[in-house]
Amino acid sequence: MPGEIRQSTIAAISTPPGHGAIGMVRLSGPASLSVLTKLVRNSSSAPLELQPNRASVQILTNPDSGLLIDEAVVIWFKGPHSFTGEDVVEITCHGSPVVLADILRHSINLGAELAEPGEFTLRAFLNNRLDLAQAEAINDLIHSQTTYQARLAARQLRGELSRQLDPLKQAIIELIVHFESTVEFVEDDLDPLDLVQHSLRLDQTIAGIDRLVASYQLGRTVRAGVKMALVGLPNVGKSSVFNALLGRDRAIVTSLPGTTRDTLDDETSINGLPVNLVDTAGIRDTVDPIEQLGVERSRSAMTDADFVIAVTESTTELRDEERSLLSDIPFTILVINKCDLGPVQHLERLAALAAGRPVITISALTGEGIDQLRESIHQAVIHPGIRFDESAIVTNERHYQALVMAIDQLKQARDDLHSGFTEEIALNNLHHALRSLGVVTGETLLGDIINQIFSTFCIGK
Ligand SMILES: Nc1nc2c(ncn2[C@@H]2O[C@H](COP(=O)(O)OP(=O)(O)O)[C@@H](O)[C@H]2O)c(=O)[nH]1
Ligand SMILES: [Mg+2]
Known part of the structure; x- marks a missing residue:
């Protein structure tokens, strides 16, 4: 049940279904070690003595019949120094689904319960081993399909997003603390100079969150890919x-x-970005009805695409139809192909048509320039204008929504102050904004605020 730690011990097969070199059953909870102990055949009568965090090879047997199950490498992570914060046992055996199912079944018979999806991570979150954004990053990392996606998730897992939010939260907390004390003590009324300062502080905080919000467009691209x-x-x-x-x-x-009559598409990864690449029929006036349909499809593929790469060749004359096509289509990169056949004949005219957009000379035949093309595509997708620090890219819709809400609330607080409302009204919105930021990391901030407010009080007040 979310939000609540079961006192039970949970068990699950942590490796994917199917046959593999190795497979793992994982347990978390107070009975983890005792379950393991009962699974391990003990030839001597002495109790099994495991050192925490040390791998050891053990023989696993059916606790009822004593029949051999497998030889396994086992590790016991003693809570709270474990992923979940509880006692965790990892049993790494040979990757047979039958063996894994057997170990899981015996673990259940020995008192463990089947883990719910994500329950290990849920326990880690509830035990404060990681925050919600980090927990979500684990899921993103596991489901990443390109290196770039994986890298962003790995950074978020290391708490980068939370670290980005910390100073922003701190700024809001300080404002709250200040306003709380002016509300508390009428004699410390807010003076006009303070108002300017607070507005500035609010604007800076809004700008900081806004940067994260703006990065979401890229974050979504990294997550969903581009056409x-x-x-x-x-x-x-x-x-x-x-x-x-x-x-x-x-x-x-x-x-x-x-030759290409119909559009054709396929998934690929370009320098770590998921890309759905579409090949189209060459655009020209034609009487062939099939080719005509193909040309129509090329035009609609262009409309559907997030990016268009215009392809031309290096050695033929720059034909009128090509010039009008290049002026017509909204391309992002111009590729001059077949550079192996000789120098580009009309580079200046093509560069003029590109009007500042990247022009990449390649040979699809020899592979020359392909890496440069990949890099150029990557740049076009990643940096359309603003450069984002990789550590500050929001990839998650929930985080994005919470951040947008926080901005609205901070703007409201700023407007409240300017309209001469009492600090109490602005305070309300500041509290909301702080809570919205807390939504990203999933923490309860109330205790924090209270502690901070009291820490600014003089002794005896
Ligand atoms: N020399 C050379 N020939 C190429 C190169 N790229 C494509 N070709 C040739 O150009 C012709 C048309 O290629 P294709 O990819 O079918 O062009 P499309 O009609 O634009 O899809 C084929 O004979 C290819 O072998 C290249 O980089 N160098
Ligand atoms: Mg073709």
């Missing part, structure tokens, strides 16, 4: 670039213009 379409005239090598970026021959490549 990127390769567009250009027939035969310039779009399908070849598509294959080169995917790292496999997914699309058919021929020397015949009009």
Whole structure:
């Protein structure tokens, strides 16, 4: 049950289903060690003596029949110095689903209960081993599909988001403390100079949270990925670039213009970013009804895409139709392909058409420039204007909502002060804002505030 620690001992298979080299059963709770002790065959009559945090090889047997189960490496983490804060036992055996199920079944028979999904982490949170944002980061890390996603989650797991929030919370707490004392003691009325100072403080705090909020657009991109379409005239090598970026021959490549009839897409990771790459039919006027449909699809793929990469080739003349296409389509990067065939003929004119957007010269055939293209794509997605510190990227919708709410409440508090309302009214909104920030990390802040308020009082007051 969320919000409440069961006093029970929980057990679960912690490795994925299926056969593997190794598999693990994990237990957490007061009876963990005694369950393990009963599973370990003890040849001598002396009780099993395990050192905390030390791995040891043990023979596991069926506690009823004494029949061999497996040889396992076991570790006992003595609470509170464990992931959950409770006694934790990890039994790493051979990765057979049958063996794992057997160990789990015996653990249940010996008094453990089946763990609910996420219950180990829930216990860690309730025992203050990590905050809510960190707990969520564990889930993100486990489900990450690209290195970039994983890195952001790993940073959040190390408490980076919480660390970013700390000074912002502190600023609000100080304002609350100040207003609480003016409310308490009528003689310490808020003077106009204070008002300026407090407004400034509020503005700085709002700006700090706003930066986190702004990073969410990128955070969402990192989480959900981007759709990127390769567009250009027939035969310039779009399908070849598509294959080169995917790292496999997914699309058919021929020397015949009009080979790609339909759009084709596939998932890939570009420098750690999840990208849905779309190959399209070359855009040209054609009488072939099938190709016409393909061209229509290319145009709608362009509309659907978050980013368009225009592809052209280095050696042919810059044709009118290409010039009008490049002026027409909203591309982010211009790729000049087939650089292996010789120097780019009309670089200045292409650069002019790119109008400041990156122009990357590559050969899909030899692979030249592909790394640079990847980097350019990465930059286009990651830094469209603002550069974000990786440690301050919000990836989670819940955090985003809480932060937006905190900003609203702080703005309200600022307006209250300016409209000459009493501090009590502003205080109310400050408390709300603090609670909203606390929502991100899942803490109860009331005790904190009370302690801080009293710590500013003189002795005897
Ligand atoms: N020399 C050279 N030929 C290429 C390169 N990329 C593609 N081609 C050739 O150009 C032709 C058209 O390629 P394709 O990828 O099907 O172009 P698309 O119609 O734009 O998809 C094929 O014969 C490819 O082998 C390249 O970088 N260098
Ligand atoms: Mg093609």
